[in-house]
Amino acid sequence: MPKEPTHDPIKQALDAFRDQVDVATQVKLNEARHTALAQADRTPRRRWLLPAAGVATMAAVTFTWALLKHSPSEWPEQDPSIFADLELLAEEADTDFYQDLEFLTWLDDNDLMESDI
Template identity: 35%
Template sequence: MSDHDDFTRAVTRRLDASVDGLDAATRSRLAQARHAALASRRRPVRTWLWGGLAATMAGGFAIAFALGLHLRVAPPTPAPSSELAATLDDDFAEDVRADLYTDLDFYAWLSDQDAVASNPAGHL
């Protein structure tokens, strides 16, 4: 199949006509855009732009370096072994028992109160 048969020729002719018929205002805006683009090529790149870029890159490197250093100096904390976890559980249980011993009088009084409440006649 030829790329340029009658159909495609008619379509491209129509497209050409639509471009040729552009109004003056549009043509003027296109010319202004072209001149502005060409003028931008003549303008030197501002030094402050380069300074900002350099500062940003330096900051980025500093952060990356600090992160790398931190990762090297502080090795990852190992997870507690099952033995250690069992010991920790025991320590917790010990704490609970120690609380019980400290308040032994309180628990004895509480037990008496329960007995009195369940058998008030015996108490009298």
């Protein structure tokens, strides 16, 4: 429905300002519109995102279900000392100990105590 003519001087002036766009400018505005629409054609709606998201969700659900299906009692038993070793490894290393490691290994191999030397 066309707008009724306004008696508001501000609106009248702005309507006139809009309507007096010259032909050259009008052509450029049309070109700008076509360029923008051509860009829309080059970037089609990403419809593949929906099925891809569905597949990803299904994969995550299946993986979680597979993990939960095997209760912890079915998991292979771990040697508890492995955690103690990890603690030892995590502690700051005593460099003197490692320097003497060869010597201590030799003592052990020969069933000797350090005090025997």
